[in-house]
Amino acid sequence: MARMKFLCDADRCIECNACVTACKNEHEVPWGINRRRVVTINDGKPGERSISMACMHCTDAPCAAVCPVDCFYTTADAVVLHSKDLCIGCGYCFYACPFGAPQYPRVGNFGSRGKMDKCTYCAGGPEADGSQAEYVKYGANRLAEGKLPLCAEMCSTKSLLAGDGDIIAQIYRERVTKRGYGSGAWGWRTAYKETITV
């Protein structure tokens, strides 16, 4: 089985936000929820870099560990998903998540956050694959159709890579070797406890 991962090649990202838009459109994500976002570091200074970030589908996911109702599960492809039927909207996953991935439909006063929403790696949720119930709660299930996440598929510079960890690491390694530089696989050390050495 594949071990699905995301990798953002920051030396290619041009902060066009197409990944963000693709995600919002594909899953009809409500206003105010950002399953994916682009963060620019050292904005306006020499050497600034933009990185597209969403749920990294961590190894030993912290969100799953701290969840008081155990609503998370990991698929055979190592995608971290959760059940909105079991989520109580406590907000602990947001405190534990190293990447700010969990989103809540409401701001959160008096515990009224609502059910948590996050990137599903375009893999839906516990409902039957491709069902209407799954779509309404979690968005499209592209993985079940044999397709990769739309954010990466749409990326105009192929900065954002999605797929089996070994394969995308190899693609990144080849790029770095060829062009002679690479600012690293952002978040990999925190998410997967490993990094890509070239």
Next chain:
Amino acid sequence: MSLMAWLRRGLVAVLALVAVVALVPAADAQQPTSVNPRASSVQEDQLLRQLQQVDGRITIPDTRAGVLIQPSGREWQVFHQGTMRTVGAIAVLGVLALLVVFYVTRGRIMIDAGPSKSKILRFNTFERFVHWLTAGAFIALALTGLNITFGKSVLLPLIGPEAFTAVSQMGKYVHNYVSFPFMLGLVFMFLVWAVHNLPNATDVAWIKAGGGLLKKGVHPPAKKFNAGQKLIFWSVILGGTALSITGVILLFPFASGLSIADMQLAQIIHGLISLVLIGIMLAHIYIGSVGMEGALDAMASGEVDLNWAKEHHSLWVKEEAGKSAAVSRPAPAE
């Protein structure tokens, strides 16, 4: 014909241009072959070492999204799933075990002189209301708080995920809203009892005598509250205040510019203090009910047995006797 001539001329021009362009890299070969745009670029490792997290600029209104990577989330996870559960297990099971040992060795602390016929008012209606307001709220908060920490290991396997979610969802709302009566109770409690809980010389003697808890027939003098009760009072007031402040922060997450590190710290303080307070309260509940004959009356009817009062709060009984003598109230007929 003229078209062909024009094309031929055009082709020659293009070829000439290509030749010129092809010559340029040859001239350039003496210079560095490639520019390294990474020379001044940001490095993840460096940023994490310097700031423990990576922040940037975002184009969406949610300012929290500007935090790109915060590895401290993993540290909070270790606290939440490790340290806090260990402290909680010690605070709850450890104190319960100690209480069982204490009960087995010391037994129920009885009134040495036996129950008398007369009673004395120890807590008036308002004092009892304040006590039970705070106590009831605390029990609700403690149970729902323990559920959010330990429920998935204790209750979830028993009742299944759907029922457990329903219970925890209710528990969350109870915890969020019952916090307000608890805070009100704290304020009242402070106003009503703070004066009686100021430390004084009798407390030293009381502590030296071990509060008379360990030996039968030993009753160090005490006023309205003995040193042990004063310790409980101040742990409730100070611990409760800390719980209130951190609790309100958790109720209004990220309010007034609080960062994710602030939220994690608030949860850590809230969790640890509440567990310690739960341990203290278990001991308080024990000694106020099963552990001592006549103690529960103080908070139930408010009137305690006179012999109990003389043994446990001798100085207070004298004060009360002095007061009633001063106003020369006739003794009520039995």
